[in-house]
Amino acid sequence: MLEQLKDQVFKANQKLVRENLVLLTWGNASAFDEKTGYLVIKPSGVPYDTMKAEDMVIVDLEGNVVEGRYKPSSDTPTHIALYKNWKNIKGVVHTHSLYATSWAQTGLDLVIQGTTHADYFYGDVPCLSLLTPQEVSDAYEHYTGMKIVSEFETKKINPLEMGACLLTGHGPFTWGETVDKAVENSMVLEAIAQMGINTLFLNPQAKLPQYILDKHYLRKHGVNAYYGQK
Numbered sequence: 001m002l003e004q005l006k007d008q009v010f011k012a013n014q015k016l017v018r019e020n021l022v023l024l025t026w027g028n029a030s031a032f033d034e035k036t037g038y039l040v041i042k043p044s045g046v047p048y049d050t051m052k053a054e055d056m057v058i059v060d061l062e063g064n065v066v067e068g069r070y071k072p073s074s075d076t077p078t079h080i081a082l083y084k085n086w087k088n089i090k091g092v093v094h095t096h097s098l099y100a101t102s103w104a105q106t107g108l109d110l111v112i113q114g115t116t117h118a119d120y121f122y123g124d125v126p127c128l129s130l131l132t133p134q135e136v137s138d139a140y141e142h143y144t145g146m147k148i149v150s151e152f153e154t155k156k157i158n159p160l161e162m163g164a165c166l167l168t169g170h171g172p173f174t175w176g177e178t179v180d181k182a183v184e185n186s187m188v189l190e191a192i193a194q195m196g197i198n199t200l201f202l203n204p205q206a207k208l209p210q211y212i213l214d215k216h217y218l219r220k221h222g223v224n225a226y227y228g229q230k
Helices: 003-018 076-085 098-104 133-154 179-202 210-221
Strands: 028-033 038-041 057-060 065-067 091-094 164-167 171-176
Touching (some): 076 171, 091 179, 098 164
Antiparallel strands (some): 028 038, 057 065, 091 171
């Protein structure tokens, strides 16, 4: 079942390793199949160097394993919360990449300082608040997903214009219209987090003006986008 999607998710997880976004088994990528209502995600704690496409786990949106010989990633409830609430999202990635996680541990938003950031994310990448002790105790991974959804709603952030967030004390999550796009967003997030840390040493007040953000983001993503080949 969903063999093509399993292969796509497997390759996405392997790319996270190749791009130095994942160490040991510290990350996961998933993809959602709208036709079946199932998601495909990597197995929990299985080393990347021994993992195969057939090891990917199929799960329904209630968290039940539909197919697979392994337990799914422990972060599966977080992925499910995003798929349930954001209908246009078809891929989700979580890592503990060095620079994005370093930024998350500060509890600060990743402020937009330059056009590299603006090409991908429409504004500051938000760093979301800590879960409550009760949420952590009751259903940590589920409430992690709901924290992302609720704070994006409260802050009126469009998840298709901001395909990433940081979780205070934890690390980054990214998403996109496909799992490949979610991986790409993770790669960009890591790069701009590193750039951002370097920039802060040189000029802590650096901030890209709104009109340049608008130009760079909308020329790639707006209705009248003109970047690239059509």
